[in-house]
Amino acid sequence: MKLDLNVNVHHLTRVEGHGNIRVKVEGGEVKHASWDVVETPRYFEVMLKGKHYTTAGILTARICGICSIGHCLASIRASEDAMGVKIPDAAVKLRLLAKHGETLASHALHLFFLAAPDFVGLTSAIPLIDANPAVVGIAANLKGLGNRLCDAVAGRTTHPVSLQVGGVAQLPDREVLRKIAADLLASVPQLTATVELFKTFAIPDFKRETEFVALKGVDSYPWIGGDLASTDGVVKPEREYLAMTNEWVDDNNTTKWAKLSRESLAVGSLARVNVNYNLLRPEAKEIAKIFGLAPVNHNPYMNNVAQLVETVHVVYEIVDMIKEIVEWSDDVPVMAKVTPKAGRGVGAVEVPRGILYHCYEYDKDGRVVRADCIIPTTQNNLNIHHDMGALAKHFAKEGMTDDKLELLCSMLVRAYDPCISCSVH
Amino acid sequence: MKYLRLEPKRPRIGVFDFTSCEGCELQLANHEETLVPFLKAIEVVNFREVSSYKGEDYDIALIEGCISRDDEVGRIEKIRAQAKVLVAIGSCACFGGVNRLKNAYNLDEANKEVYGDKPKSTAKVRAIKEVVKVDLEIPGCPINKLEVERIVQCLAFEVPFNFPVYPVCVECKQRFTTCMMEKGQLCLGSIAQAGCNAPCPAGGLGCWGCRGPAPDHNFEEFMTLAKQRGFSEKEISERLGFFGGFEGRR
Ligand code: SF4
């Protein structure tokens, strides 16, 4: 077969951050396939040194504009673990509510604005404003609801202010929450319309077996803290996160690479669904069934579907949680007393793009001695890189063109919803 | 779409990111109630994070992020040559932002700490105006979308935009937020530039001065007051240095 293909994407669009794709096929044989991250590093772990525990969460939120709430939560959880702080139950719930707001906003942003245009042959969602205003309306509404929830609970969506070591700074305005829950319930038909829309999308037929890593839920689908698990059967306590990541530095990338039992690992919505499928709410499971998503699914493009399933899951869970929270009395405690002390602590949080770890070592005054942050996309980068080779091999057949392959490769990276500047931090 | 019998121009906008968290770009897609009219009022010709279309014929360049690696210098110079108006958005672009904290450390040691024996290319963090001419700076970490909308309206009608000269305290009082200083927290609200609508005190956190100093402020008075209330020089200085906006004032 005399098939020659060349894909060279410099600074892939519609993803957060900067990365390059290169694929070279000669005579039907894959000669080169790579995903390289060229983002400028920011050295957050260095900047954290000497910072007070009250500052660490404010600083690390700035690792990522999209999942700043997730970073802040992982950070304050690590600090609380290090100092032996137990936060009030109400604060646990409020943090989860803020987390759900972020998941909703982030998944809506990715599904509609970053992923969907590829499936309908557009370069962005902007032309849809005139071509299909209904879809843009749904996207803006769902994303807006997520943002409103974050604003109400965390004080601000991008770079939260109320999530602090010890709990949350204050109870949210319950009237605002009530309104958000009502608006979410009114949006259920929009979720159904979204499912119908995604049914019309042709998800590329491709799979490459890998190991998925996520938090392991006990009695509910997990988001904040708990044991770590992989689809290859590895289970570790949160504090032993390093055994799940095994990071190393590569010559060509500013991101680090990670692996567990195989050559690479994957985290994210698909990993969460693969590890915790049984804990999904029935409304969400129903959507998974429609798309044939069952554990363990090894098609990376199905991460889009997994995000849709999780969107439905969090919408119903937010409504239930708000029902409970509006009944709380005004003086329910939301903040625990914090006394700085020396120690090491870990916080693992499932952010939209997968499991995130922060680990800090504190001195007796509550200042950071050493910090480590392991970002979901950092864990995914090597998996994307290996997918690229398998994908090129799978699709390098008669009829394939440079443009078609470039689109498939770009869609692959976008399916992971990578947060590249995060992954380099 | 006429307003006061004037036909607004649709500014041709390019959005470009340098070293940053991309949170400011994200704000452009926020405030969903007015997102559609906002996107109709402007013409987005280049915005890598949301569009694969890469036009080079923009008039206004919105720049997010700071300069922290040599290859970024050439990129920003090219954009400067094309853009009629170059706007720095966010504290990273205006002051270097939190990234500037890196400048307190030796770069080789920082590299060793993070990358071991495989150091990556990096440089001292600089704000955009330290590298090319900047026509307008919109501070904030992140920027406030409502303020950006007002600025875009002004650009579209070619009328000047003025930032508030008063400090955050004014907006904070308008919201009836209980003062954080009264609650025992340090707050830079009396010296930081307003325009954000004081979201931090309202959420239970003293202001960190992400927008830099207000044109009208009394720095000495603030220092006296903060020290009187028992905040240490170290704590105040750390706060002032956090986003880079008070560089030279601590
Ligand atoms: S100013 Fe803040 S929100 Fe904006 S890009 Fe920089 S770190 Fe992110």
Ligand code: SF4
């Ligand atoms: S909380 Fe801060 S911004 Fe608000 S009034 Fe007090 S000092 Fe000013």
Ligand code: SF4
């Ligand atoms: S209150 Fe202060 S820290 Fe918060 S957004 Fe305004 S200027 Fe920035």
